Amino acid sequence: MKSIRLKYCTENGCTFKFVNRANLQSFDVVEKKGSVLITLSLKTGEQVSLLGDTETYDAINHRWSRFETSDEIFFDLAEFEVIR
Numbered sequence: 001m002k003s004i005r006l007k008y009c010t011e012n013g014c015t016f017k018f019v020n021r022a023n024l025q026s027f028d029v030v031e032k033k034g035s036v037l038i039t040l041s042l043k044t045g046e047q048v049s050l051l052g053d054t055e056t057y058d059a060i061n062h063r064w065s066r067f068e069t070s071d072e073i074f075f076d077l078a079e080f081e082v083i084r
Contacts, residue, residue: 001020001021001022001073002020002021002022002067002072002073002074002075003018003019003020003021003073003074003075004018004019004021004024004040004074004075004077005017005018005074005075005076005077005078006018006019006048006050006077006078006080006082007077007078007079007080007082008082009081016078018074019040019042019048021075023042023043023044024040024041024042024043025041025042025043026039026040026041027039027040027041027064028041029057029060029061029064030057031056031057034053035051035052035053036051036052036053036055036056036057036060036080037049037050037051038050038051038052038060038077038080048082049082049083050077050080050081050082050083051080051081051083052077052079052080052081054079054080055079063075
């Protein structure tokens with residue numbers, strides 16, 4: 001079962017959340033001033049936005065395409081900050 005790994009941090013530490021790929025309605029990537037903004041829209045209506053500058057727009061899109069067509073079981077977005 002394919003999943004997307006997210007990292008949530010607070011002043012008390014960090015936890016990881018896995019979103020099942022089957023629950024994802026859309027995966028949108030936008031480049032903004034040297035950073036990459038990713039928006040995950042879930043079938044429940046919830047949206048999760050993440051911001052990071054560790055990868056380029058093209059690198060994320062390439063990694064996502066590879067994830068979609070391969071046997072990889074999770075797509076790691078732990079280096080991206082979840083925007084609340």
